[in-house]
Amino acid sequence: MKPLEQLLKKDISRIKMIVFDVDGVLVPRGTKIKQVGNTTTLETKVIHQKQIEQIKKLNQKGFLINISSGRGLYMLQEMFRDILPFVSLTYECGSATWYRGKIYQHINSFERTKNILPKLKKITVKNKNVKGFEPKEFIITIHCKKPDKKIEEIVRKEKGLVTLWNGEAYDILIKKDQTKALGLKYARQIFKLKKENVMAIGDNYNDQELLEESGMPISADKSRVKGKFFVALKGKSLPADELMQKILSLVS
Secondary structure (H helix, E strand, O other): OEEHHHOOHHHHOOOOEEEEEOEOOOEOOOOOEEEEOOEEEEOOOOOOHHHHHHHHHHHHOOOEEEEEOOOOHHHHHHHOHHHHHHEEEEEOOOOEEEEOOEEEEOOOOHHHHOOOHHHHHHHHOOOOOEEEEEOOOOOEEEEEOOOOHHHHHHHHHOOOEEEEEOOOEEEEEEOOOOOHHHHHHHHHHHHOOOHHHEEEEEOOHHHHHHHHOOOEEEEOOOOOOOOOEEOOOOOOOOHHHHHHHHHHHHHO
16 A cells, blocks of 8 residues: 555546545544433534535535545534535445435345344344434444443344444444445445446445445555555544545645
């Protein structure tokens, strides 16, 4: 991997769409969630004004901007409300893409997960390790203080489902069919793009397939994911800030 400083104008000559992971890239890592009975409280993060202006400038320069996340659509719309006219949202680990008010559904796992949800709620209701279920449409996400063997065992017994631990929560997905990489494939079809036309940046283990599905993968944490280039953070800046500044400097 090369440091981002070595990215040249010729390296991005074919790039038409930039895909951003959310947590650890556009906003700091970590989700504050609290569940008491049937009431779930989630902290909604928003991007800084500086990022809003950078994304608008990239869009003006002709780049499509896609935000890819395991989060649900409602939360992403709240987080990125100020730039919704300039971005597409691929959400819940590639399950669907939202663009200018239209939803392109890629996969629906509800029929596969509806039977397992009561079992998971039963074993987690008094489990102090479990912080809460994040509201989502197509996948089940359980926030925990640490990995939980009981959750993994229940999912393992359900044919075709897998658990994906992201460091703070389990995403329960359809095996091989529900990934950020497949979400990017479908998003490319929406915008009629080839792999070589896409740059993607991610920082966590579950982003590796996403990066490999792009023509220009950028690692936001070289200890977790690999790419052609990596971002070395400076001070309190986020990886997305460094990448956007670099690209804008090359196309100005």
